[in-house]
């Protein structure tokens with residue numbers, strides 16, 4: 533409420549130029565209503581007075597309702613920003629494993645932390661990600677609770693903020709809209725109120741192509757992208773356009789993309805990143821790992837100094853496997869290997 537009063541005051545008293553200086557995305561609001569010609573040295577109300585009423589009537593608006601629309605737009609902008617900035621920690625409070633035994637865990641993850649989730653196939657890794665995605669409150673099969681900043685969320689908060697807090701990159705991504713890559717990215721940039729949308733779209737495209745094995749163009753239809761290319765596109769999209777402070781990744785390893793680069797991209801900007809994985813390189817690149825067994829959190833382990841040291845050897849092994857994969861893909865014979873085990 534106080535926030536909305538403050539925004540109304542800003543809209544009523546500041547010039548358009550001043551508002552745009554503080555909230556650059558507001559420029560897009562005026563472009564949407566074809567009002568880019570408004571005199572920027574005036575307040576919104578004064579600038580609108582100087583316009584032909586027909587111009588606004590085209591959108592079924594008058595000066596009063598347009599000012600109210602702008603205040604609403606700015607309030608949403610500020611609310612979203614504040615909610616994201618507010619997330620310092622997420623906490624998992626244990627529930628029950630598949631046999632109904634208690635999961636004796638309270639695990640808190642802080643902004644900037646990368647946590648991997650490991651465990652046998654079918655053990656419950658994706659379930660844990662799903663619990664975080666829906667901000668579970670004891671109402672999923674695991675009976676876990678997820679706290680934000682150490683607080684239980686009310687139903688209203690949970691459904692109101694869930695979508696804004698969590699970005700999910702799942703195993704199977706199917707695009708349903710038949711847009712090309714350029715339009716798809718532009719649509720996302722717009723709906724997420726990105727500043728400098730054109731630049732962000734370009735950056736996403738270049739980055740997605742760096743991550744993906746096979747190149748694609750801005751004209752490629754998203755429905756024609758391969759699994760790996762779609763994954764790469766969505767990783768770049770999440771990294772550059774999503775302001776969600778929590779990123780959940782379900783098995784990135786089979787996508788044929790540069791996983792290390794993908795993770796370092798996603799871990800920029802103080803996000804909390806959780807990755808379910810069977811890949812040793814990814815598991816050990818995290819700050820800690822959650823070990824899942826029989827549907828429950830069995831252990832939480834910090835990545836040790838020794839494990840970090842062995843990462844460079846694991847990377848060499850990984851590069852070797854990649855090279856073998858490439859040879860197979862190119863239709864070549866796999867060259868003899870010379871491996872020494874210590």
Ligand SMILES: Nc1ncnc2c1ncn2[C@@H]1O[C@H](COP(=O)(O)OP(=O)(O)OP(=O)(O)O)[C@@H](O)[C@H]1O
Nearest residue numbers: 628629630652653654655656657658659673674827
């Ligand atoms: N604590 C639990 N209580 C009840 N059901 C559970 C629990 N944990 C997981 N499950 C269920 O077990 C099934 C397998 O779990 P899930 O798909 O999360 O496994 P996974 O480790 O991600 O497997 P994969 O490595 O093959 O992707 C799912 O149906 C899930 O809902």
